Amino acid sequence: MIDVKALLEEMKASPYTMVEVATPHTGVLSLSLAPGAQVRGPLGSWKEKKGTTLATIERERNVKPIHAPTNGVVESVASDLDTAFVQAATPFCTIRHYLTKAEVLAAILKKALFLFPAPERAKYYFVPEVDKKVRASGSRAVKVRDGMELFIVSRMKRESPLAYSGPAGIIYAVYFGLADNVDAGDPLIGVCPADQLAVIQDVVNRVQAEWEEPEGNG
Amino acid sequence: MKQTDKVLVANRGEIAMRIVQACAKLGLDFVCVYTDVDHASGHVRLARKMGGDAAAVRISSYRDANELFSVADAAGATAIHPGYGFFAEDFRFARRATERRRKLTFIGPSWSVIRELGDKINTKRLARGLGVPTVPGSDRPIYDEMEAEEIAENLFAFQSEQGVEKPLVLVKASAGGGGMGIEEVHDPDAFRQVFRRIRNYAKRQFGDDGVLVEQRIMNFNHLEVQVVADRHGHVRHFGTRNCSVQSTGHQKRIEVAPGFAPGELKYSFDAARVLEEIKNHSLAIAQAACYDNVGTWEWIVTPKGDPFLMEVNTRIQVENGVSAIIARIGRREGEEVDLIAEQIRLGLGAHLDTEKDAKTGFDQEDIRLEGVGIEYRLIAEDPARGFSPWTGRIERFDFVEEPWLKVHSQVPRDEPYDIPTEYDPNLALAIVWGRTLAEAKERGLGFLDKLVLEGKDSSGGGLKSNVAFLREKTANLLEF
Structure with a gap:
């Protein structure tokens, strides 16, 4: 039998998780936010409303926004990557996220x-x-x-x-x-x-x- | 070809390494791509070693065309080599490369040629128009179950009339290739079930549920003709290969060049004549289709010695090395034939015509085919369990270097290597050469005996490989 109360207490003691956001593919990255900014994850019954735009990435003359995957506060951004050509899966932003129910x-x-x-x-x-x-x-x-x-x-x-x-x-x-x-x-x-x-x-x-x-x- | 050309290597593993080496041989710059799970692959190590850190760019997928073009632009590439698999036979990709704003040379046949010959149905029609024999069956993809059943019924009836004791029908994914999505039906009542299974598989794997229904020719040999053509209407061949040793899933495991050995073995038909016939038919189709790069014409040869064209693969094949190892070009004494380097040269516009290019061009008469080559595909798989792929860590991989041996592999010999589960568990291609078939077989067996290949899976179980299968099949190579 699991001890739900103990597990809840353990999670309440540290209710945050750090979410690292990486580039989905190669392209030229343009950052949109600075540390400390409040961001929102996708909304709607089917998550049809996109989250806050963290950055855009351009390849083949196609600019694609990279949205926040979750709610939280931007903890850090890799400002040295702004306007640079980046490889796929390059981390560029960390969000401090409060766990939901x-x-x-x-x-x-x-x-x-x-x-x-x-x-x-x-x-x-x-x-x-x-x-x-x-x-x-x-x-x-x-x-x-x-x-x-x-x-x-x-x-x-x-x-x-x-x-x-x-x-x-x-x-x-x-x-x-x-x-x-x-x-x-x-x-x-x-x-x-x-x-x-x-x-x-x-x-x-x-x-x-x-x-x-x-x-x-x- | 300009020395300022830079080639994007749009592939992975062994073929990516071969392309890098060919570029180096031709004095061309290159850039490689890799996915995260391939970070330890030999092609990444080689690219970095020969071109520095910028010569290997991490991408999200080898199947993402946007990704490849963006890397090509960022790296200043002028040409793109697709290798085999992935985009190698995708005419839309080839067309996009050559027609986008920043144009790239596609190292392969022109997109219109890929479209024409990459379609098995078109090829069949073209071949029939030239009087080239093809396998009986549907000449377009079938989507309708009733129509497929009617074709199958006719094929069963036709074989019975021909006196075939156990008629068989083959159901194939039309968009498939490389032996994937093929099943045999021997019971007409089971046809519908197999048809549905292949249709669902084709939809999942290739995004198109079109299916071909053909007569299954039993006990055949699978032969190939290696064609090489330039962009200016000149066509040559580099002989034949026999690819009859395959896994239960129709995947090639051993290739031998040339396709038969009439000087050493006895056949119930005139094997030398059959080899000539398929070479001539292949060149005729290549000329008619204005073929303009390397390609392979695949043939079925029946036990009576009747050849049927199966399909054309509009790309460099895995087994290109076994044709190269028996070939010499008279005008280039002392130089090893490298079909990938030839493919790049010709793709970048070089001439085969010796009047236009006396230095690198060559006539058919300049090509000499000597001895016998055997290529072994070393694969982590379990032949006892239907050749199911094995994944785990290769802990030791080593072999004895010989002048008659070439081994192409992305697996390092100096450190462990984890096989990515996203791709086929191919470990290496080993190609041996001998003056005769007997000598090549003896050397092949010697190589397999001395090969060191060890590994463990995540639960501590030992490596499963096809080495014992390859050894057993070596005994009867080219017998028919």
Whole structure:
């Protein structure tokens, strides 16, 4: 049984995380913000409203904004890179971010759910029948059991099936995205056994009630 | 070709290293790209060693054209070499390179040639128009299930009429290549299921769910003709290769040049005549299509010695080195043939015509093919488990240097190397040469026996490689 209270206290003691922002690709970088600036992450039900523009990057005469991935305060920027041609994945900005309820909940759920890990670095997909169900009704509509063929593992242009192994239950959380590479050992799904649903609901309620965010953190 | 040309190497691993070396040989400047997971690859080390830190630029993906063009502009490159895979056969990429505001020379065939011959269907039509035999089956991508089933039924019926005991139909992703997305069907009732599987795979992997349905010719040999052409209408060939030793997934594992050995082995057909025939057919198609760089014509040869054109690969092939190792150019005594250097020269406008360029041009008669070359593809994979790729850390990789041996590899010999899971686990290409097939085989086996290749995966398990498979297959090379 996990100690939700202790975990919450631990997170309250250090409620920030540092988010490093890097260039998505090569190009000429132009910085838009200085340290100390307040920034906002994407908004909307589908995150359709982009976050604050941190910088722009130009290649092939195409200027592309780089948006803040999360709310927070700009801690530092690499001002020496302003107007320079940069390589892909070059870090240029750090944001100090106050953890949201959803992030705290996700972190605690990772300790409460049964996590089924990726056996190797690869791209993962649900098998077509499960994929249809997840798209139509959400992952919590899918019941899994030991030995059930659940994933397609795609790497080096080859695909092979992967069966789930672990306790029976519902898929409470999905940790991989379409066409994302998942590292070996990283969780693919979090499964909640049927008899644990009440416990998980309690975790959700506790976090909702006890985690306080500064105004506008959402 | 101007000595001020600078080549962007738009590829990775072994081929990127070969392009860098070819540029150095030609006195050309270059710039390489790499992704984060490839930071330890030999091509990055070589680029930095030969061109300094600025000669290797980190990008987000080898498949991002914008990324490549932005690096080309920032580095002042004037030409782009796509290697093989990635953009090598993408006519849109080639067209964009040559037609954008800051133009780049595409080191490969012209975009219109790639479009014409890169399409298996067009190639089939062109070949049929020239009287060149092609594999029976659909001559356009099929999207409709009912139509595909009808073609398959006809192919099964045709084979039965021909007396084929176990008729087979091949279902292929139209946009695929390199043996990916191919399945055989022997039970007409299972056709629909396989068709759907390949269509879904094609959609996921290539973004186009068009499928080809062809007759599967059994027990064939897979031959190739290496074509070299300039931008001025001159075409040559560098002989044939036999690529029949493949994995269960139709991936080549051993290539031998020339394609048959009629002087040493007995065939039930006139093997020398077949080799001549496919060379002549390939040159005829190359001339008709105004082919203008290096390329490979792929052939199926049946046990009766009937050749069928399969497709044209409008790029340099992995196995180019095995053709080069048996070739000599009369006008360039003492110089090793390097098809990648030839490709760059010709791509930058050099002439094959000896009247236009007496120094670097050559006629077909100048090309001498001597001895036998065998290329082994050393791959981290498990042949016992369907050639499934193995990933982990290569801890030791070493071999004995010999005058008859060339090894091309991005794996360092002096430090461990983690195989990136994003790409194929190819470790090295080893090419041996012998005066005869027997000598080449003996040397090949000697190389494999002395090869040091060790590694561990993340759970401590030992390296899986195809060395035992290569050794076993060496015994019967070129027998048919």
